[in-house]
Amino acid sequence: MTAESSNPGGSLLLAWQLKNKHVLIIGGGEVASGRIESVLIANARITIICPSQGLHSITKRFINGSHPITYHDRVFDGAEDLDDVDMVLTAIDDVAQSRIIYSLCRDLKIPVNVADIPDSCDFYFGSQIRDGPLQIMISTNGQSPKLANIIKKKIQKSLPNRAGEAIRKVGDLRSKLKDRAPGVGGEVSKRRMKWMVDVCTSWEMDDLALLNEETIKRLLDDGWETNSVPPPDDVVGRRNRTFDAAPTSIHVFPCMVAFIAGAACAGVLLFSRHR
Numbered sequence: 343m344t345a346e347s348s349n350p351g352g353s354l355l356l357a358w359q360l361k362n363k364h365v366l367i368i369g370g371g372e373v374a375s376g377r378i379e380s381v382l383i384a385n386a387r388i389t390i391i392c393p394s395q396g397l398h399s400i401t402k403r404f405i406n407g408s409h410p411i412t413y414h415d416r417v418f419d420g421a422e423d424l425d426d427v428d429m430v431l432t433a434i435d436d437v438a439q440s441r442i443i444y445s446l447c448r449d450l451k452i453p454v455n456v457a458d459i460p461d462s463c464d465f466y467f468g469s470q471i472r473d474g475p476l477q478i479m480i481s482t483n484g485q486s487p488k489l490a491n492i493i494k495k496k497i498q499k500s501l502p503n504r505a506g507e508a509i510r511k512v513g514d515l516r517s518k519l520k521d522r523a524p525g526v527g528g529e530v531s532k533r534r535m536k537w538m539v540d541v542c543t544s545w546e547m548d549d550l551a552l553l554n555e556e557t558i559k560r561l562l563d564d565g566w567e568t569n570s571v572p573p574p575d576d577v578v579g580r581r582n583r584t585f586d587a588a589p590t591s592i593h594v595f596p597c598m599v600a601f602i603a604g605a606a607c608a609g610v611l612l613f614s615r616h617r
């Protein structure tokens with residue numbers, strides 16, 4: 343991409359690491375319940391501040407479940423609620439209060455999202471697709487959240503089967519490879535990266551998804567150690583590979599009947615022409 347072809351007016355897309363960080367969610371309605379789900383997936387610690395009569399049923403379920411959530415049955419109380427907070431998400435039906443929370447967060451340099459006031463957001467949420475470790479976010483940069491949702495459904499339909507599983511297995515393979523050939527940077531990094539690229543580009547995603555502890559070891563022994571990428575048949579076994587993809591007799595039988603019938607018709611046609 344050249345400087346000329348870049349597209350200004352966008353936002354920075356990142357995969358923000360929230361593990362063990364403290365996220366304050368103000369409000370407990372439907373929008374807040376979506377925020378809680380997104381933040382829990384990222385393994386954050388959560389505090390929710392919202393009067394109990396305003397809690398959505400999904401928010402109640404999160405609060406009553408076994409999640410790392412502290413709940414306060416009250417309204418937001420001011421700057422002291424922001425002590426030791428790494429991120430603030432507000433989803434309340436009170437614009438004046440939202441603006442106050444935003445400016446407190448700005449003063450304290452705490453990143454904040456205010457659900458219905460885009461110009462009071464340090465970052466926006468987006469429409470999300472998740473399949474295990476695979477996450478895809480569609481953002482329209484505040485222009486049309488509904489179109490983001492519609493585009494998400496189209497992307498979902500076009501994703502390869504078992505992509506999440508394949509990614510998880512490749513993650514296992516990468517970490518076993520790093521144990522076997524440790525070190526950061528230099529020749530070992532270069533060789534590791536090249537071999538991983540070769541594995542990912544020469545194996546189908548379905549084959550990668552079939553890897554397990556035993557076959558990962560075989561792939562490293564037969565592939566990494568000899569600087570090659572063996573075909574999936576030699577590692578995960580032809581029987582395993584064809585198990586999912588193989589057409590069943592239910593599918594094969596009608597095809598055979600159709601083929602024989604077609605051949606018989608062609609034969610009859612040719613025979614009658616000759617006469």
Ligand SMILES: C[C@@]1(CC(=O)O)C2=NC(=C\c3[nH]c(c(CCC(=O)O)c3CC(=O)O)Cc3[nH]c(c(CC(=O)O)c3CCC(=O)O)/C=C3\N/C(=C\2)[C@@H](CCC(=O)O)[C@]3(C)CC(=O)O)/[C@H]1CCC(=O)O
Pocket residue numbers: 376377455456457458459460463465466467468469470480481482483484485486487488489490491494
């Ligand atoms: C993607 C998603 C994620 C999520 O919230 O988790 C999300 N909004 C979703 C749905 C949705 N939100 C709204 C509608 C009604 C239809 C419509 O207005 O289009 C629908 C659709 C529906 O309900 O079906 C109303 C709305 N939204 C915002 C405003 C304020 C404004 O625009 O001024 C208003 C009131 C406008 C008004 O009063 O008229 C603002 C924001 N909403 C964003 C995200 C951020 C920009 C995202 C982007 O650029 O793509 C941003 C800027 C801030 C933020 O919230 O982070 C989620 C879809 C998840 C999914 O289904 O996959």
Ligand SMILES: NC(=O)c1ccc[n+]([C@@H]2O[C@H](COP(=O)([O-])OP(=O)(O)OC[C@H]3O[C@@H](n4cnc5c(N)ncnc54)[C@H](O)[C@@H]3O)[C@@H](O)[C@H]2O)c1
Pocket residue numbers: 368369370371372373374391392393395396397398416417418433434435436439457458487
């Ligand atoms: N960004 C988006 O995608 C999006 C989509 C729809 C709606 N919205 C907006 O987001 C806001 C929340 O939506 P909702 O459907 O969850 O609303 P809701 O009315 O269901 O929930 C709002 C909650 O905030 C609580 N609340 C109000 N003032 C509070 C305070 N000072 N401290 C703590 N809690 C307080 C209320 O008790 C209530 O539980 C609304 O303003 C709505 O217009 C945004």
